Amino acid sequence: MSSTLAEAVSDSVVITKRNLIKVKRVPDLIVFATLSPIMFVVLFRYIFGGAINLPPGISYAEFLLPGIFAQTVVFGSTVTGASIAEDLQKGLIDRFRSLPMSRSAVLIGRTVADLGLNVISITVMALTGYAVGWRINSSIAEAIGGFLVLLVFAFAISWLMALVGLLVRTPEVVNNASFIVIFPLTFASNAFVPLESFPAPLRAFAEWNPVSTVVQAARELFGNVPAGAPVPDVWSLQNPALYTVLWTVVILVVFVPLAVRAYLRTASR
Incomplete structure (x- = not known):
């Protein structure tokens, strides 16, 4: 059944609402989505805080929080794949297939709902970070940009995980x-640590790792890079926001069609 763009958007909104209601009815998801960020912030802040040498003018809390943000939203994107695999196991995908709805709505609704969970996680982490010494030293617009960089990258990773969930079919796998x-x-x-401490081969990988550029972009947008800090000598970290956006676009261009195609093949069985 073909569907117009308006129908696809409407169907996606319905599926997003369904997934968010499920979160409300399964409070364990909210509990672990909020407790894990708190645990990471507190443990990393006070375990590594005294052991990491940083440039003058920045606390470990301000160095750490953008990294914890990135780690949490990237790990949080795995919920997409596990949830889709669970729906496959329970036969919900077959039920969706029998309905007159857009085929892409199930995946869009799932990834958008999980984006909402990431918003909750980041909010909890930001409040916890403020309690342990993290501060935003930039403008409101720049701070919003920092959060958007994190969320948009996590949304792209969710589509990669959606494909994994459709291919392996069990949440455990x-x-x-x-x-x-x-x-x-x-x-x-x-x-979690400056790249200067890495061995040369691992440092080269880390400098072009998109997670590093997400973290660097967030630090710059939150004003968590001290004045006079040395400028990175690689293009990716000199232009972290642009490099992150490029990776995000590539991931979406590649994995959105692959995930939708995998869903159609799965639904046709």
Whole structure:
């Protein structure tokens, strides 16, 4: 059944609402979505805070929080794949298939709803970060830009995870597969320690790792880079917002069609 753009948007809104209502009725999702960020902020702040040497003029809290933001929203995007795999297991995808609705609405509704969960996580982390010493030292517009960079990148990763969920079909495998990919990306970055401490090969990887540029862009937009700090000597970290946007566009261009195609093949079985 063909559908117009307006119908696709309307159907996506309905599916988004359905997923958000599910979150409301399963409070465990909200509990863990809020407790995990608090735990990460507090533990990293006070465990690594005294061990990391930073340039003068910046506290570890201000260095850390953009990295924790990036780690949490990227890991949070795995919820998309696990939720889709769970819907496949329970037969909900077959029910959606029987309805006169846009085929892309299920995936759009899922990724947009999970974007809402990331907004909740970032809000909780920001409040916790403020309590442990993090501050925004830029304008309101720049701060909003910092949060948008984080959320837009996480939205793109959600589409990658949606494809994984459609291919592997079980939430447990989605979690294991995503951990193998996302864990090294987040920790082999500038999220928690300066890149100067990395061995040369790992540093080269980290400098072009999109997670590093997401973190760097957020730090700059939040005003968490001290005045007089050395300018990075690689293009990606000199232009972190642009590099992140380029990665976001590439991920969406590649994985949105692949995920929709995988959904159509799955729904046709």
